[in-house]
Amino acid sequence: MSGQIFWNGTALPYRPGETVATALTRAGVLRFGVAPGGQARGIFCGIGQCQGCLVQVGARLTEACLLPCRDGLMVSDAGGPQHG
Amino acid sequence: MGDPRILVVGAGLAGLAAAAELACAGHQVLVVDQARQPGGAVHRQPLPGARSLASPAQARRWRALMADVDAQGARIEIACNTRFGGVDHTGTVLLTGDAAALLQPQALVLAVGAREKVQPRPGWTLPWVTTAGALQVEIKTTSEPPAGRVLLAGSGPLLLALGAELVRLGQPPVAIIEAARPFSHPLQSLALPPPYMVEAARHLARLVRARVPVFTGAALTRISEHEGALLAEIATRKGSLGLAADRICLHDGIRPNDTGLTDSTALPVLRLGDCREALGAAAALADGRAGGAALAARLAGLPAPAASSALAREALAQARLARIYAHDSAAALAALPADTVICRCENRTRADLDALGPSPTTRQLRLDGRFGMGACQGRFCADWVARLARPDAPQPLGIPRWPARPISVAELLAAPDLTSGEFE
Incomplete structure (x- = not known):
């Protein structure tokens, strides 16, 4: 393990080179927020095809399964229907 | 330039x-x-x-x-x-x-x-129901077993391969639910190229040693959440059963x-x-x-140059595999309950589709039904929408775009325009 990312403000460890999706999975985080249709967000395809795992980094949404971890990265769930 | x-x-x-x-x-x-x-x-x-x-x-x-x-x-x-x-x-x-x-x-x-082709089932949008490919990529990357009990369901050789990899990581799946009956076609199987046979034998040996139950001719018909776990309802050739798991991986081909x-x-x-x-x-x-x-x-x-003979050989082998794994998915599709989500992106259900009336046009499906209009542009629903809308004569679900994904203005500004530069 090296460094940490922050998920909704909580520090989580990660392994160098891994994505936010695998770091969250290891930490037991299943739900990545709520999609505009009301369904829970989370990993589905795991390879950047479905956008089911969108998370928020700063002002933008991005796929957790493609986003590399870096020390101090702040990631949060992509919010609820107000984003729709 | x-x-x-x-x-x-x-x-x-x-x-x-x-x-x-x-x-x-x-x-x-x-x-x-x-x-x-x-x-x-x-x-x-x-x-x-x-x-x-x-x-x-x-x-x-x-x-x-x-x-x-x-x-x-x-x-x-x-x-x-x-x-x-x-x-x-x-x-x-x-x-x-x-x-x-x-x-x-x-x-x-x-x-x-x-x-991956993944057939819709009630509950397939629940957290920690993923594709089999997602788990495979995850374990190839981390070489760590996933936490908790894993259930593999759907159809195709990937289920056996992933099951064997989980055994190797010390975390055998609770079961493999295979819709086809691949072991009842020994002659077709023997005609597969030797590398396919070697691989299949290695996977099966691992699964058998670890006593992983493999149900063939069986289908996972519903997933629900129960006391912090996922509960899978399985229809086997001998009746129905329920299995609890922490993660369910679905796969119905590529x-x-x-x-x-x-x-x-x-x-x-x-x-x-x-x-x-x-x-x-x-x-x-x-x-x-x-x-x-x-x-x-x-x-x-x-x-x-001349066409590749290796490619023709692989196409033949894949056609043979498709016959070994052939099964009737139409009945399962037709039997999906009204509340089954078909379009994951926009959370559109079987009932939303049926509400469009008999034999809806592509225009109705897209503009009124919102099917195939979400972020993935129908990558994961277009096949099923087409088959549910017109079971006898499925029509392509219009002309999709290359799937849109979030791109920030900052990312666009960071993309240097190389289209007007000079090149040596």
């Missing part, structure tokens, strides 16, 4: 094989991939310090290909963490991420692989990842590997090599 480089999208077997052939013919090649390492889904590389789960044959295949790529030196540039945003009518390509740019390559090779895959009249655009025809790893490598050589010949004004 055009860019003299050839752009290859996808650093898996097909993309890198094409790049090696093109570079060998003297071209400059830029290979981009949205993952953090080359390898694609099949040869996903482990994290630093993690052990590789690749079989000796897989490891040899990848080492040989990378040696070919390395031998081309600076003629091949690989840019990871870079996404292909599409190509427009002028032949301009948008790349975002590490190698962000607007560029007009001499030619475009699309080698974006396969997508299809080309060609949803809205762009074309352009402004430059040669080639599709290679699984995104052209989903025939698996050996075929992707052969198709990449053949396609790269054919493009090099075309750009040099030379006649096209």
